[in-house]
Amino acid sequence: MPSEAPDPATRPPECGSSGSGLPTANPYAHSYLRDGFTVVEVLDEIDMATAGALAEHLDAATAGPRPHVLVDLRRVVFFDCSGLRVLCRADRRAKERDGTLRLVSDQPRIHRLLRASGLLRRFPPLPELPPPG
Incomplete structure (x- = not known):
């Protein structure tokens, strides 16, 4: 079962393209800064048709020196090899x-996909975002 959406009042503000260097939210991803990390929250379905929307956020998050990125997959309902390709490119x-690039996922189907693709060791998922520090 997908995780419930965080309360908008407690979610950190999204970063827009004006001034922050991060892209504006789209229906499949949005990014925000948290404790030295760029968090890219992935939403809905990531497949061949939507992977570019995720890539836009990951490209921006990994553009600078020493990027530290958390990719939050807890609200994803479908994720296929197109999304894995984008993750591998961003990790590289x-x-x-x-x-660094780390995944956050509490979904067994994401874990199965990573295991079946041989990427579980490369992307051992965290069950939740680290607490603010």
Whole structure:
């Protein structure tokens, strides 16, 4: 069962393209800053038709030096190999810039997809976002 959406009053503000360097939210992803991390919250379905919307956020999140990115997949209802390709590319970009990319997922189907694709060791998911610190 997908996680319930966080209360908008407690969710950090989204970053827009004006001034923050992060893209404006779209129906499939939005980004915000939290404790030195860029959190990319992924929404709904990520497939061949929508992977570009996620890539836009991950490209921006991994563009600078030493990017630290958390990709929150807890609100995803469908995720296929198109999304995995985008994650692998973003992970490579982050590592090339001496940064990190971690997944957040409490969904067994995401864990099965990572295991079946051989990516579970590369992307061991955190069950939730780290507490603010």
